[in-house]
Amino acid sequence: MIRSFLKAIITSQYLAFVLRIFVGSFFLYASMSKIPYPAQFAEAVANYRLVPYWLLNVGAVLLPWIEFVSGLFLIMGFMSRASVILIGLMLIMFDVMVLINMYWGAPITCGCYDTVGEPIGWRKITENAVMLIFVVQIYFFDRFLIFRRGGLTDPARIKVASSAARR
Amino acid sequence: MTLSDREDILNILARSAVFRDLPKDTLDAATSVVRTLVVPPRTIIFREGDPGDSLYIINKGKVRIFRKDSSGMEIDLATLGPGNTFGEMALLSGETRSASVEVLEEAHLMVLAKNDFDRILRDFPDTAKIFFREMRRRLLTDEKRLEVEAVEAYRASRVSWFDFVVVVGVSMLLAMIFNYSNPNGIPLFPQLPERGRIPVISSEVALEEVQHDDALVVDAMPDNFYKKGHIRGAVNMPLGIFDIVYTMTFADENKERKIIVYGGTISKHYDMELADKLLMRGFKNVSILEGGLEAWEKKGYPVEEKAKS
Incomplete structure (x- = not known):
């Protein structure tokens, strides 16, 4: 009883929709504080000492915009699968970068939302991990209010196989 | 029922997919027992799980056959129009309705009750064969559809590279334009001070x-x-x-x-x-x-x- 109730919630398309809005707006918010000040963001990324010199500025200019576009597309439900995968990859990347720097004991701040920022730590790792769980839920169960999910055919047209017992 | 009504019904039955191959006497028998029914749009005629008590033939209008999946989402199975029949499955199998039916456009229906349907089957045993043939045809159509859907579902489960290219491409374009026009913009590939100049x-x-x-x-x-x-x-x-x-x-x-x-x-x-x-x-x-x-x-x-x- 409780198990089936939990299952219904976890696999719910409405939950996926709520999470979609949440994760999407989170990324929009995160991107908007970085987009206007690429130099500061580049500095924050440089502090992680993981991105090679020649890639730093391109990354600092491009990454916030990928956050912005995939966040927006996710909320709109446009190419939402590709967007949610990109967001998932970014979350994994952030977590790996933070973990490595925690291992090094680097005295740096996150650079996630603004240049002052919170120091990196387990809190940040956990936040990203939870967000990653949301992303997985969205990837598998998001069906509600989708404009174009992605893939080669439009899944809205796909009717679940009904076999002979259709009437 | 006037004579012309009878004629009409007979004509409609004779045109419908299931009844058209039935012999004249069966049609006559059916004609005398069907009821006509006009149903306004958005009406649910029956729901999945209801007992199967009659068969419907569409004269005019459109209906939608659908089912709800475990998460409560409605899945359209088919849209039927004039000449199509629905509801015979439950009558033949004796089980409950396997799907729900909703009227999309005002539907003029002819209803054949279960008792009458059973009587026709008993009195004209050949009718059963025709129904079986119709069932088989549907089964084959469904199988074909199943195949197509399986391929489509497989494709949809993959994410195409095209989508990634679009998302990243749009981001790149916006990033370049914005960085170019932003007073705080930065050079994408900064020049390093010359090596060798400094010991x-x-x-x-x-x-x-x-x-x-x-x-x-x-x-x-x-x-x-x-x-x-x-x-x-x-x-x-x-x-x-x-x-x-x-x-x-x-x-x-x-x-x-x-x-x-x-x-x-x-x-x-x-x-x-x-x-x-x-x-x-x-x-x-x-x-x-x-x-x-x-x-x-x-x-x-x-x-x-x-x-x-």
Whole structure:
């Protein structure tokens, strides 16, 4: 009883929709504080000492915009699968970068939302991990209010196989 | 029922997919027992799980056959129009309705009750064969559809590269345009100060110079790194606040004094950039410490950790 109730919630398309809005707006918010000040963001990324010199500025200019576009597309439900995968990859990347720097004991701040920022730590790792769980839920169960999910055919047209017992 | 009504019904039955192959006497028998029914749009005629009590033939209008999946989402199975029949499945199998039916456009229906249907089957046993044939045809259509859907579902489960290209492409385009027009924009590929313009010295030489020639060691890393650890006696001069630090502590410095700059990472060559700036301010004896703090520490030379700012 409780198990089936939990299952219904976890696999719910409405939950996926709520999470979609949440994760999407989170990324929009995160991107908007970085987009206007690429130099500061580049500095924050440089502090992680993981991105090679020649890639730093391109990354600092491009990454916030990928956050912005995939966040927006996710909320709109446009190419939402590709967007949610990109967001998932970014979350994994952030977590790996933070973990490595925690291992090094680097005295740096996150650079996630603004240049002052919170120091990196387990809190940040956990936040990203939870967000990653949301992303997985969205990837598998998001069906509600989708404009174009992605893939080669439009899944809205796909009717679940009904076999002979259709009437 | 007037004679012309009977004619009409007979004609409609004779045109419908299931009844058209039935012999004339069966049709006659059916004609005398069907009821006509007009149903307004958005009406549910029956729901999945209801007992199957009658068969419907559509004369006019449209209906939608659908089912709800476990999560409550409605899945359309078919849209039926004039000439189509629905509801015979439950009558033949004796089980409950396997799907729900909703009227889309005002539907003129003919209803054949279960008793009458059973009686026709009993009185005209050949009718059963025709129904079986119809069932088989549907089964084959469904199988074909199943195949197509399986392929489509497989394709949809994959994400196409095209989508990634679009998302990343749109981001790139916006990023370039915005960076170009943003007053705070940054060069995408910054120029490194020329290598070779600034002499590079090893830790040993640097130590020598610090001890004997009164060389000044400058840490170019951001101050949080400096605070964590730096060469003993080094002055911190982060690039971000170069001008402030310069005016406060460097302006009166002898331009001939030996200066050793260190501090660079994979992401930023702070040391080279700082050395370059110092050269431009007129300092003549600027050099860069090879390997930076790491090489220095490895040699066991003096460092300060967690110094007070």
